[in-house]
Amino acid sequence: MGYGRGLGAGPASLSVVLTRGLSEARRLLPTLGGRPDTIDGLAGVGDLLAVAARDARPEARRGEALAAGQSVVEAGRMAGAYIEGLTIGRRVAAHAERAHVEVPVARAMAQVIAGELAGEAAVKALMARQAGRE
Numbered sequence: 547m548g549y550g551r552g553l554g555a556g557p558a559s560l561s562v563v564l565t566r567g568l569s570e571a572r573r574l575l576p577t578l579g580g581r582p583d584t585i586d587g588l589a590g591v592g593d594l595l596a597v598a599a600r601d602a603r604p605e606a607r608r609g610e611a612l613a614a615g616q617s618v619v620e621a622g623r624m625a626g627a628y629i630e631g632l633t634i635g636r637r638v639a640a641h642a643e644r645a646h647v648e649v650p651v652a653r654a655m656a657q658v659i660a661g662e663l664a665g666e667a668a669v670k671a672l673m674a675r676q677a678g679r680e
Contacts, residue, residue: 547597548606549658552613553665563651563672564594570649574638577645605629612658613665635659650675 550560571590572582584590597606604627611621618632635656642649654672657663 547594548603548609548611549613549655549665550609550669551606552610553669555669559669559673560598563669564598566672566675567651568594570642570647570651573647574642574645574649574652577641577647605631608632618659631655632659 547560547564550563555563568585568590571585575582575584597603600606604625608621608625608627608629611624612618616624622629622632635652636659639649639653639656642652650672654663654668658665658668
């Protein structure tokens with residue numbers, strides 16, 4: 547959310563990415579021994595709703611800082627918290643590939659964080675995808 551907002555994405559674009567991200571999590575969670583309905587609770591949808599309501603979570607602040615061109619380290623200092631998504635994103639994408647689960651949002655964010663893909667290119671690619679069963 548923070549990264550998207552930092553790039554200037556509006557509510558409609560953010561909702562597309564969030565919905566697709568939740569769908570990815572529901573598909574991936576069983577491959578890790580979890581239950582897909584876990585995503586519907588406070589730690590999934592609840593957390594995203596809090597960020598969408600602009601509660602200034604560290605994750606959102608860090609995303610906005612990254613979108614503004616700060617390095618991962620600089621953005622982390624600004625956020626003032628440890629954000630596990632930055633360190634596990636690449637592993638999530640790799641696990642999804644091994645499990646044959648499509649996770650375009652997670653993969654794109656891992657590539658952006660690693661400096662392999664520009665944020666604008668990631669957003670453009672994600673928004674160009676055909677609508678599915680999200």
